[in-house]
Amino acid sequence: MADKADRGQGKHDPRIHADLHQLQRLAGRAESFSLLPHQPSHSVLNGQHSSKLRGRGLDFEELRDYHNGDDIRTIDWKVTARTGSPYVRVYTEERDRPALLIVDQRMSMFFGSQVYMKSVVAAEAAALAAHRMLAQGDRVGGLVFDDNGIAEHRPARTPAAVQRFLGSVADANCRLNPATQLSAPGSLNKVLTAANRIAKTNYLVMIFSDFDTADAETEPLISSLAMSNDVLLFPVSDALSKRTPDGFRIVASDGALQVELDTTDMQVKQRIDTLFADRFAQIANWSRKYGLPLLPLTTDASALDQIKRLLGQLEGPR
Numbered sequence: 001m002a003d004k005a006d007r008g009q010g011k012h013d014p015r016i017h018a019d020l021h022q023l024q025r026l027a028g029r030a031e032s033f034s035l036l037p038h039q040p041s042h043s044v045l046n047g048q049h050s051s052k053l054r055g056r057g058l059d060f061e062e063l064r065d066y067h068n069g070d071d072i073r074t075i076d077w078k079v080t081a082r083t084g085s086p087y088v089r090v091y092t093e094e095r096d097r098p099a100l101l102i103v104d105q106r107m108s109m110f111f112g113s114q115v116y117m118k119s120v121v122a123a124e125a126a127a128l129a130a131h132r133m134l135a136q137g138d139r140v141g142g143l144v145f146d147d148n149g150i151a152e153h154r155p156a157r158t159p160a161a162v163q164r165f166l167g168s169v170a171d172a173n174c175r176l177n178p179a180t181q182l183s184a185p186g187s188l189n190k191v192l193t194a195a196n197r198i199a200k201t202n203y204l205v206m207i208f209s210d211f212d213t214a215d216a217e218t219e220p221l222i223s224s225l226a227m228s229n230d231v232l233l234f235p236v237s238d239a240l241s242k243r244t245p246d247g248f249r250i251v252a253s254d255g256a257l258q259v260e261l262d263t264t265d266m267q268v269k270q271r272i273d274t275l276f277a278d279r280f281a282q283i284a285n286w287s288r289k290y291g292l293p294l295l296p297l298t299t300d301a302s303a304l305d306q307i308k309r310l311l312g313q314l315e316g317p318r
Helices: 004-008 020-024 075-083 118-135 159-175 188-198 216-229 266-290 303-310
Strands: 058-065 087-092 098-104 137-147 150-156 206-210 231-235 248-252 260-261
Touching: 020 118, 020 159, 075 087, 087 260, 098 118, 098 150, 098 159, 098 188, 118 137, 118 159, 118 206, 118 231, 118 303, 137 159, 137 188, 150 159, 188 216, 216 231, 216 266, 216 303, 231 266
Parallel strands: 098 137, 098 206, 206 231
Antiparallel strands: 058 087, 137 150, 248 260
16 A cells, blocks of 8 residues: 555556545546536436436525516515515525535445446546536535545635545545455445535535445435435446346455356346346435436546536437
């Protein structure tokens, strides 16, 4: 495992580990897409889809006399009835909104059969979102979790805050090692509980995870977050999850034990395919049930290209 100086110098294979320098360099590329409510027609965040991004909230500014051309929906009928003349309530869009980025860097994310590790895709996608939100004038914070704990960053609208957040992402990512031995995987529900504690109302919450360990307690936590916030789901999966190839063999290890999966055995293949399909179906159900935009990411392309395609900035299947 390299130290922080090594991570700052970009000595890792960028497909396997994402160091701080790698995440910082994404700032300029994040200018190529937007996370504001007004989206291209083909964006998954566009209003034509069942789920959309609501955007910043509104702050009450003043109560004033009604003027010709004012929207009658802004009339304050109680004040109008009391005074005998029409009054309207004037609102302005909030100058910023807090964003909370939840980034999964557990050992379950340290896998990739194509170009990138799932952990790298999640790290780069979160970094792009952080840079974009800061450029839009919003506050940025996050929860970076691995199998040992959670690094918490309260939202702030400063480059230094984003730098600290990206530092935690890079540290967690570069600690991932195939020789690591775990007694138990990190808890998804624990980080979602922390997110509910922080994101009380009108946050933009983005979850970058493979959703490993999701159980019956996970959905209520997702539902609670979605009740008063915008929640974007970024399920990260390996390209193999779409369909396990016939005759495919792989040796998987948790650092202590290892197993060989041989898909020439059709029962093994069916179990693997069912596992992946059931997990995605669970996440897709949350998306439909609570109106949460779903932006699936895989390991066969860069996080930037995938996000731009999902947001209607690149041609190709979304």
